[in-house]
Amino acid sequence: xxxxxxxxxxxxxxxxxxxxxxxxxxxxxxxxxxxxxxxxxxxxxxxxxxxxxxxxxxxxxxxxxxxxxxxxxxxxxxxxxxxxxxxxxxxxxxxxxxxxxxxxxxxxxxxxxxxxxxxxxxxxxxxxxxxxxxxxxxxxxxxxxxxxxxxxxxxxxxxxxxxxxxxxxxxxxxxxxxxxxxxxxxxxxxxxxxxxxxxxxxxxxxxxxxxxxxxxxxxxxxxxxxxxxxxxxxxxxxxxxxxxxxxxxxxxxxxxxxxxxxxxxxxxxxxxxxxxxxxxxxxxxxxxxxxxxxxxxxxxxxxxxxxxxxxxxxxxxxxxxxxxxxxxx
Numbered sequence: 001x002x003x004x005x006x007x008x009x010x011x012x013x014x015x016x017x018x019x020x021x022x023x024x025x026x027x028x029x030x031x032x033x034x035x036x037x038x039x040x041x042x043x044x045x046x047x048x049x050x051x052x053x054x055x056x057x058x059x060x061x062x063x064x065x066x067x068x069x070x071x072x073x074x075x076x077x078x079x080x081x082x083x084x085x086x087x088x089x090x091x092x093x094x095x096x097x098x099x100x101x102x103x104x105x106x107x108x109x110x111x112x113x114x115x116x117x118x119x120x121x122x123x124x125x126x127x128x129x130x131x132x133x134x135x136x137x138x139x140x141x142x143x144x145x146x147x148x149x150x151x152x153x154x155x156x157x158x159x160x161x162x163x164x165x166x167x168x169x170x171x172x173x174x175x176x177x178x179x180x181x182x183x184x185x186x187x188x189x190x191x192x193x194x195x196x197x198x199x200x201x202x203x204x205x206x207x208x209x210x211x212x213x214x215x216x217x218x219x220x221x222x223x224x225x226x227x228x229x230x231x232x233x234x235x236x237x238x239x240x241x242x243x244x245x246x247x248x249x250x251x252x253x254x255x256x257x258x259x260x261x262x263x264x265x266x267x268x269x270x271x272x273x274x275x276x277x278x279x280x281x282x283x284x285x286x287x288x289x290x291x292x293x294x295x296x297x298x299x300x301x302x303x304x305x306x307x308x309x310x311x312x313x314x315x316x317x318x319x320x321x322x323x324x325x326x327x328x329x
Contacts, residue, residue, distance in 0.1 A: 011042055013049045025052050063106060064099035066145060067091050070136045082197050082217040090132035103137075104146050111154045123157035130156055164286045165320040166294045173282055177274035180241040181259070182267045185251060186291060187234035188212075192225040193295040193307050193318075196288050200259055202250035207235065221308040293318040 009018065015026050016035070023035040023045050035048040055064075070076055071091060076084065097114060098106060111133065118126035134151035141149055171190075175183055188199045197217050206213040211226040212235065225231065235250055242249075244256035253259050265288075272284045296318040299306045309315045 013046065013053075016045065016049055023048075025049055027053075027056055029056070061102050061104060061145075062099060063101050063103045064095045066103040066140050067095055067099075067136055069145070070139050073139065075139055080217045080220065082195075086128065087132055087135070090129045093129055094133055094136075098133075103140065106150050108150045108152075108154050111150050115154065115157070119157050124159060127156040127159065130154065161317055162290070162293070163320055164290050164293075165297055166286050166290050170282065170284070170286070171291070171294065173275040173279060174268075174271050174284075177278070178271040179267065180237055181251065181253070182264075182271055184234050184238035184241065185264070186288075187230065188238070188251070189288070189291045190295045191228065191231040191234060193292050193299070194225075195292060196264065197261065200251050200261065200264060202238075204248045204250060206250065216308060219308070219310075223308050293320050297321045 005012070012023075013025075015028070017024050017026060018038060019032070019034075022037050023040075025033040025035055025048075027033070033052050035052065036044055071088065076087070079087070098110075101110075111130070115126050115130060118129065130151055134149060137146055137149040137151055140146040171186075175186060178186065185196065185199050188194060188202070189196060192199075192212060192214055194214055195216065195218065198214055201217075202212070202214075208224060211224040212231060213222070213224050215222045238251045241254070242252050242256050243254045247256035249256060249258065251259065253263075268288050276282055276284050296303055296307045296315065297320050303315045303319060304310075304312065307315055307318065309318075
């Protein structure tokens with residue numbers, strides 16, 4: 001086939017051709033797989049060819065196949081959007097390491113080796129990937145795709161609970177250097193003890209007469225956070241920061257579109273850097289998620305009810321002020 005190619009096409013791999021609008025891979029098994037649009041650089045075509053060829057050559061019953069089946073399943077779609085995003089991220093690493101292995105031949109010692117190597121640099125990430133693989137194997141076991149879950153019995157790394165409490169002075173320092181959108185998200189998060197993902201996706205219909213309706217993406221807990229002057233001001237500030245208001249969002253960029261988390265994290269990090277530059281003595285070793293912990297810690301009423309957590313142990317993860325106890329008189 002190579003002899004019949006035009007001179008300008010001799011760089012293309014076997015069974016790759018120019019279609020009407022895209023480069024196509026036409027495997028011997030039949031059909032045509034779109035690689036990429038015409039006009040892209042050669043290395044892009046070669047990379048996509050390698051990816052598609054590897055998929056076709058992958059044996060049935062591989063870990064990659066099991067992961068892909070799980071991600072396409074109703075069980076995956078029933079998860080919260082936050083969990084889905086995290087699992088998709090975990091999936092790429094899992095496939096890179098175990099993808100070509102037969103899922104049924106992966107043993108606990110393989111998981112342990114992976115954990116030990118991954119844990120040298122990122123123990124928390126290794127734990128999350130362990131959880132993802134365990135979820136996939138459990139799903140596959142229930143459907144007869146594998147004979148067991150090799151993650152069971154393989155210990156995760158011990159994680160130290162965060163204890164960082166953002167003081168009022170530290171909070172105010174970041175707030176002073178934030179733009180209006182970041183200020184609004186900080187305030188809504190603090191007033192409602194809400195995760196950033198739940199704040200960034202707020203829509204206008206969640207504004208109710210009684211308060212702000214929030215369904216936690218992680219737990220599914222539904223609450224109406226009662227209005228206060230402070231929460232009202234934060235919501236209005238978020239809306240006023242938008243130049244386009246036709247998309248029905250409370251929190252959005254100037255065009256009225258949802259703000260991706262990575263973009264928002266940039267807002268947060270810039271404000272922290274400016275605050276640090278203004279006051280070198282300021283310690284900014286806290287995350288945005290620590291605002292939720294500050295909100296729960298500062299709440300003087302029923303912390304479990306306020307936070308929406310079901311157990312005292314869950315509340316204690318976020319309660320970060322040392323308890324004052326009486327001493328002998």
